[in-house]
Amino acid sequence: MNYRVVAYILGWVLNIEAAFMLVPYLVSLIYGEQEKGMAFVWVMLGAAAVGTLMVIKKPKDTTFYLKEGFVTVALSWIMMSAVGALPFVINGDIPHYVDAFFETVSGFTTTGASILSDVEALARCSMFWRCFTHWIGGMGVLVFLLAIVPMAGGTHMNLMKAESPGPSVGKIVPKVKNNAIFLYSIYIVMTVVMVIFLLVGDMSLYDSICTAFGTAGTGGFGLYNDSFMSQSPYIQWVVTVFMILFGVNFGVYFLIATGKLKDAFKHEEARAYFAIIFVAAAIMFIDLRDVIKGTGEVLRHIFFQIGSIMTTTGFASVDFDQWPETSKTVLVLLMFIGACAGSTGGGIKVVRILILFKTFVKEIISFLHPRSVKKVKSEGKVVEHEILRATNVYFATFMFLFVGSILLISLEGKDMVTNFTAVAATINNIGPGLSLVGPTGNFGFFSDFSKLVLSFDMLAGRLELFPLLLLFCPSVWKPKKRLNV
Amino acid sequence: MAGIFSKNDKSLKIIIVGCGKVGMALAERLSHEKHDVTVIDTDSDKVTKATTLYDVMGVTGNGASFNVQNEAGINKTDLIIAVTPSDELNLLCCTIAQKVGECAAIARVRNPDYSDELSYLRKQLGLSLIINPELETAREMSRLLRLPNAISMNSFAKGHVELVKFKLPENNMLVGKKIKDIGASNLGVLICGIESEGTLDIPDGSNVFKTGDLVSFIATPINTLKFFKHIGMKSKHVKDCIIVGGGKTSYYLAKQLTEMNISVKLIEKDMESCEELSTLLPKALIINGDGADESLLFEEGIKETGSFIPLTGLDEENILLTLFAKKYSKAKVITKINRGTFNDVIDGLDIGSVIYPRYMSTETIVKYVRGMQNSIGSNIETLYHIFENRAEAIEFEITEESQVTGKPLMELNLKTDLLVACINRKGKIIIPRGNDTIQPGDTVVIITAHTGFKDVRDILK
Numbered sequence: 001m002n003y004r005v006v007a008y009i010l011g012w013v014l015n016i017e018a019a020f021m022l023v024p025y026l027v028s029l030i031y032g033e034q035e036k037g038m039a040f041v042w043v044m045l046g047a048a049a050v051g052t053l054m055v056i057k058k059p060k061d062t063t064f065y066l067k068e069g070f071v072t073v074a075l076s077w078i079m080m081s082a083v084g085a086l087p088f089v090i091n092g093d094i095p096h097y098v099d100a101f102f103e104t105v106s107g108f109t110t111t112g113a114s115i116l117s118d119v120e121a122l123a124r125c126s127m128f129w130r131c132f133t134h135w136i137g138g139m140g141v142l143v144f145l146l147a148i149v150p151m152a153g154g155t156h157m158n159l160m161k162a163e164s165p166g167p168s169v170g171k172i173v174p175k176v177k178n179n180a181i182f183l184y185s186i187y188i189v190m191t192v193v194m195v196i197f198l199l200v201g202d203m204s205l206y207d208s209i210c211t212a213f214g215t216a217g218t219g220g221f222g223l224y225n226d227s228f229m230s231q232s233p234y235i236q237w238v239v240t241v242f243m244i245l246f247g248v249n250f251g252v253y254f255l256i257a258t259g260k261l262k263d264a265f266k267h268e269e270a271r272a273y274f275a276i277i278f279v280a281a282a283i284m285f286i287d288l289r290d291v292i293k294g295t296g297e298v299l300r301h302i303f304f305q306i307g308s309i310m311t312t313t314g315f316a317s318v319d320f321d322q323w324p325e326t327s328k329t330v331l332v333l334l335m336f337i338g339a340c341a342g343s344t345g346g347g348i349k350v351v352r353i354l355i356l357f358k359t360f361v362k363e364i365i366s367f368l369h370p371r372s373v374k375k376v377k378s379e380g381k382v383v384e385h386e387i388l389r390a391t392n393v394y395f396a397t398f399m400f401l402f403v404g405s406i407l408l409i410s411l412e413g414k415d416m417v418t419n420f421t422a423v424a425a426t427i428n429n430i431g432p433g434l435s436l437v438g439p440t441g442n443f444g445f446f447s448d449f450s451k452l453v454l455s456f457d458m459l460a461g462r463l464e465l466f467p468l469l470l471l472f473c474p475s476v477w478k479p480k481k482r483l484n485v
Numbered sequence: 486m487a488g489i490f491s492k493n494d495k496s497l498k499i500i501i502v503g504c505g506k507v508g509m510a511l512a513e514r515l516s517h518e519k520h521d522v523t524v525i526d527t528d529s530d531k532v533t534k535a536t537t538l539y540d541v542m543g544v545t546g547n548g549a550s551f552n553v554q555n556e557a558g559i560n561k562t563d564l565i566i567a568v569t570p571s572d573e574l575n576l577l578c579c580t581i582a583q584k585v586g587e588c589a590a591i592a593r594v595r596n597p598d599y600s601d602e603l604s605y606l607r608k609q610l611g612l613s614l615i616i617n618p619e620l621e622t623a624r625e626m627s628r629l630l631r632l633p634n635a636i637s638m639n640s641f642a643k644g645h646v647e648l649v650k651f652k653l654p655e656n657n658m659l660v661g662k663k664i665k666d667i668g669a670s671n672l673g674v675l676i677c678g679i680e681s682e683g684t685l686d687i688p689d690g691s692n693v694f695k696t697g698d699l700v701s702f703i704a705t706p707i708n709t710l711k712f713f714k715h716i717g718m719k720s721k722h723v724k725d726c727i728i729v730g731g732g733k734t735s736y737y738l739a740k741q742l743t744e745m746n747i748s749v750k751l752i753e754k755d756m757e758s759c760e761e762l763s764t765l766l767p768k769a770l771i772i773n774g775d776g777a778d779e780s781l782l783f784e785e786g787i788k789e790t791g792s793f794i795p796l797t798g799l800d801e802e803n804i805l806l807t808l809f810a811k812k813y814s815k816a817k818v819i820t821k822i823n824r825g826t827f828n829d830v831i832d833g834l835d836i837g838s839v840i841y842p843r844y845m846s847t848e849t850i851v852k853y854v855r856g857m858q859n860s861i862g863s864n865i866e867t868l869y870h871i872f873e874n875r876a877e878a879i880e881f882e883i884t885e886e887s888q889v890t891g892k893p894l895m896e897l898n899l900k901t902d903l904l905v906a907c908i909n910r911k912g913k914i915i916i917p918r919g920n921d922t923i924q925p926g927d928t929v930v931i932i933t934a935h936t937g938f939k940d941v942r943d944i945l946k
Binding site: 175381 | 523541
């Protein structure tokens with residue numbers, strides 16, 4: 001381990017987080033909440049001071065391997081959450097630190113699971129920070145870092161690989177820096193467009209921005225206790241459409257932006273993503289057509305819920321915990337599929353499901369024709385053995401972690417559905433589950449231990465498991481031997 | 486935020502086809518110089534390695550395929566560099582890329598079959614540059630053997646012309662004479678720079694030589710030798726050379742050395758290669774045997790030879806052989822190192838001059854790319870900074886008639902501190918005198934203390 005470089009990058013992350021905290025402070029000034037807002041200033045000053053100390057000297061030895069990338073990313077996210085939780089504790093909106101940590105992790109990982117029973121009671125600046133963490137976490141802080149801080153050689157790719165979701169991380173333009181700039185440009189433009197659409201629907205500017213942050217990051221912190229249940233159909237449709245758009249692989253937007261509409265339309269993962277949405281909607285329509293009155297109403301709620309769950313956002317336009325079992329099951333299955341790789345959404349990712357399914361078909365064929373040779377293809381290209389292996393291992397690891405977490409949560413003695421969906425909703429970065437943790441419930445009743453387990457699941461889910469798991473390998477922490485030449 | 490989005494307009498979009506030793510070295514250098522680099526290789530492992538180590542994008546596939554080039558963004562590319570192991574594939578890559586993308590193209594062509602036709606190929610296929618690392622390596626080696634007097638040497642016009650710098654010794658016949666009186670132009674030599682006591686002169690004929698001056702002149706390789714002979718600078722000529730190994734570099738080197746009347750012994754293991762080499766190199770003595778065999782080396786006179794150059798495919802063997810030669814003889818030895826690793830260890834060994842072919846070919850390309858950055862929108866072919874950056878040597882391609890073409894040079898109203906140093910007319914080198922003219926289709930090397938020339942017409946007052 002090259003601790004010096006890791007510390008250097010962590011220092012930059014702290015500085016950036018400090019800069020981001022300026023925004024909620026400004027919000028507090030606008031709404032006359034100086035007292036609550038001062039909490040952000042104190043944390044900001046502290047973080048900036050420590051961060052500056054860490055970056056003041058550039059490390060001489062810049063060796064940076066994948067291991068360093070993983071550890072840096074995992075530590076960055078834990079550190080961001082730990083620091084980001086402080087303002088809530090200091091200004092008293094969430095007095096208990098573990099609660100605040102859970103809430104911030106939930107924010108940065110774009111989960112949207114909350115421990116608050118009454119979100120409307122929060123100060124506006126705290127609320128803003130809560131939604132802003134979604135937006136920051138959606139695209140990733142290290143991607144942002146890559147856009148503005150020049151790094152040496154191998155640092156780029158190893159950081160990007162560790163933070164970006166998806167089985168194989170490629171670039172769309174040669175320079176990592178330009179990649180990061182491009183991704184953030186799309187992200188910012190789409191967020192702004194969404195704010196405009198919400199403003200047209202008579203939402204206030206503050207609500208529009210917070211809602212757009214929650215949607216863009218596919219986060220899911222609602223501004224109101226009933227999430228979107230009392231919003232107008234127009235707002236619900238706008239949110240639905242944008243949730244689904246933010247769940248699409250950003251590579252598709254690159255293709256559209258560069259005029260390759262044909263290729264964009266042929267994008268296999270995006271096609272599968274929309275196909276799954278429509279199939280799920282069809283099943284649920286049959287199931288729900290008698291439960292909810294009016295075809296328009298049914299469709300609106302179905303698409304809102306599917307968009308919300310599949311992209312792992314976690315808004316709700318209706319208490320789907322009351323829906324019939326078939327619909328609930330479809331929603332739970334969608335939780336696991338998740339959004340596209342290269343989007344802001346979580347879950348296992350559509351492309352992995354595709355690869356797993358194709359591998360399954362291939363194996364079936366090889367039972368029938370043991371000597372058959374067949375390569376799994378994705379996006380018209382052969383999937384390298386390494387990626388197949390990584391995908392299978394990912395799935396297995398995911399299941400181990402999932403089962404293990406359920407076991408740990410079940411120690412509290414809650415019902416099976418609550419435990420199962422609580423873990424599913426956090427590890428897939430969705431937010432609400434079913435039963436006690438359903439759209440109208442929250443995670444506040446869990447013990448501190450369970451909250452920490454679920455926080456871990458959220459981070460593991462957002463960072464695709466391995467960066468976090470790697471922290472537990474003792475050999476990672478061995479200092480690098482220096483050769484004195 | 487605005488600063489982040491501002492584009493660095495100096496960076497070029499470059500595609501490198503082939504991730505071998507040269508491809509990787511290029512990816513490293515060019516991405517380090519902030520260009521947008523995309524690498525293409527059929528081997529996905531190599532592509533992954535390149536994208537992990539350097540800030541470049543990777544595409545797996547056949548670089549000569551239109552679809553793969555398209556995926557790599559050929560239509561917005563400024564330059565394609567083909568350095569796959571196959572010459573024909575490299576040429577095909579470049580040809581296709583130019584049809585699709587209208588970009589500059591550099592191909593590596595190293596098969597001796599094509600070596601005499603490189604300039605023709607380049608013209609016909611419209612390539613910007615053809616590199617032949619083996620040939621360049623051989624040239625560098627033969628230069629080192631040939632001119633112990635030279636302090637430095639830059640080659641121009643694809644190696645047909647060289648700029649040689651040497652220190653004028655005491656009591657030389659040139660001391661005290663004016664440039665115009667020494668008759669250098671009769672020898673095909675142009676004195677193009679005199680550095681004395683830290684100042685640089687681009688001479689106009691009236692300069693006087695002084696002892697200790699650093700004199701630079703431009704000439705073809707053969708004329709360089711003649712010039713040194715003429716001015717009576719005793720060069721400890723290497724008269725003979727033993728080469729071990731019969732690869733491409735050996736062939737090029739042996740050919741150049743025999744042309745310069747250095748007697749060559751070439752030791753090669755494989756009988757078939759020996760027969761082929763003896764057909765191609767009638768003047769060289771080809772010996773069939775194991776070059777790593779001590780007794781054979783003694784028998785063939787390693788103790789008496791003037792120079793010894795092992796060119797086997799293995800770095801380790803080459804190093805061992807030069808160490809051996811150093812121990813038993815006073816021969817000038819040159820070691821070729823293919824890989825770029827373990828430099829610290831290699832530097833510590835007494836193995837004579839060390840040549841890294843892969844750096845040489847990357848240097849050539851990087852030089853070209855830099856020239857390209859300077860030449861977007863003008864007809865500069867290549868640009869070199871010389872004399873510690875105090876002057877520029879610019880190679881212009883003359884595409885059309887203008888005020889400077891068709892007229893004898895002495896009738897042109899040229900700027901001071903400027904020399905038309907060389908005219909390359911379809912591979913024929915002319916060291917210009919007052920009566921020579923510049924013609925469309927030529928490439929012209931201008932040496933000047935002015936900077937920022939964008940067009941050949943800038944040479945006029």
